[in-house]
Amino acid sequence: MDRGRAGGALVGRLLRLVGSRPLTSYVVMTFALSWVWFGLALGVWGLPLQGAAGFLGTLLGPCLAGFALTALLRGWAGVRHLLRRLVLWRVAPGWYLIAVLAWPALLVAAVLALPGSPQAGGPPPVLSAAGFLGLYLSILVFGGPLGEEPGWRGFALPGLQERCGPLVGALLLGVLHGTWHLPIYLLIPGYNGAPPGLAAALGQFLLFVVGVTAGSVAVTWLFNNTRGSLLIAVLHHAATNTAGIVVSAVLPGTAVLPALGEVRLPLQIAAALLIIAATRGRLSYERYRRETAADGPWPQASGEPRGTTSPAR
Template identity: 40%
Template sequence: MTFPQRRPLVTFFLLAFGLTWLFWLPYVLSANGLGVLPWRFPAVLGSSQTLGVLPGAYLGPITSALLVTALTEGRSGLRRWARRLVRWRVGLRWYAGVLLVVPAAAVASTFLLPGAVDAAAWPALSVLAGYLPLLVLQVLTTGLAEEPGWRDFAQPRIQARFGPLPGSLLLGPLWGAWHLPLFFSEWAGWPDVDWSMPAEFVLGSTLLSIVLTWVFNRSESLPLVMLVHANVNTVFSLLWPEVFPRLDLFRDSLHAMVLSAGLAALVLIVATRGRLGLARADVIEPRMTPAMNG
């Protein structure tokens, strides 16, 4: 038995981190980041991240999940994995909830920050008109690049061993830490970055991971999870700066993410008693196959 067959989770995380960080290195070292290399990534579709960040993201979680699934489960496993990628048929209330609750929670939580009420403004109609197109783009980029790996491959295996809440508390920091090299680039406003920002980002990722675990377990729809993730990104990259133009884009948006994800996670933990949408029997006696072992 090969190492990926014995340790599929370890293999997945090694590949996800290794492939992504390797392909992000030129961006971090370029003039868009630390300035060690003499070139700058050009803006494509309005951002240098299109060429600097997105290729590494696609070569991380989704590619690693595909490779490990192929090595451990063969063609039948790949077919099952591919079918889950397009399991979009859930009730319309799910989609309506995601589209409405995510921006409402982000904006409402921001009002808890000092000075946020006085800093608030109505967004321009052009921002509202561009929201859905950007959301679709985020689904096809960030959502597609990440969630087939984090939520569809890693989460079921982790929660089968540890349970949904402990599993989320394990997966969340790993998911957040995967982004850490980007804090040395324009992605996080480098050089105006201090140690508290990546620490708060990892905390926010952990709290949001709890919410995404519930969405995935309850809906059994990976596209819906991708939509939640994409909507969070769309809110904080497009809508939030327009509603709170006088707040700090990087630091205050991190505070708002932690507050909104934390309140949602707390409600879900209490409401589900930590099961996060997973049936009690599956938490106590998880049915594991050899390929699910870490």
């Protein structure tokens, strides 16, 4: 009986800690679960990242942490709310076009603008529309977007915007999201075009984190303009992951990888700065707050444990 009471007291303290530090709890849980899995799957067992190993890394980290903490802090009502955001499709059609097509189109334009870049030409694209759609959906499901966004944007972003403001929240989330990929760079030689050698790989990784941080500004802006639609975030994430394939298909006569290496990061930073300037650093956060006010405060925004109530702000 004493052991039962001691165990209950420990669980109670843990719940209070998570309730008072939900964002910290999310980060610790996400990194711990994913990094342990990546260490085993990639470092010990030597499994390929593409496929089950990578998909489970996202499910066991960002996704599981986001849903588990939502359930803990808000119960099944919170879980259903998070799931509804994942299928929130009733947004203006223009936001779909921006989420899916804007980034690949910008990359194509930037590659064509490079001095000495060959124009589109050469053999016709070998990837049919159906083939590209299948590849896009495969990357959407197994390449990270569907597994990551319920946690990063579904759980963490609303709280970070509430606590830190939209711009700082978006930048902080980008740093965390980018840093989360560190084991992949260390365990997979040449990942994402990283040069051989630890120092060179870490240098490439730091550039990647800068790019993800800049990209987080764009995703936050999309999120805030679509009532927090995780579907839009997932579609945009998948579009960025397949953008290189789009450039290869549109410009088959272009040396795509070297060109993308030149334009991707400057373009990410330029797009982020343009959004920041156009929204005065608010990233349309007031619109998000206004259109989601009826939902009440998210648990990670208020820091309240399940069962408490607070007026919508």
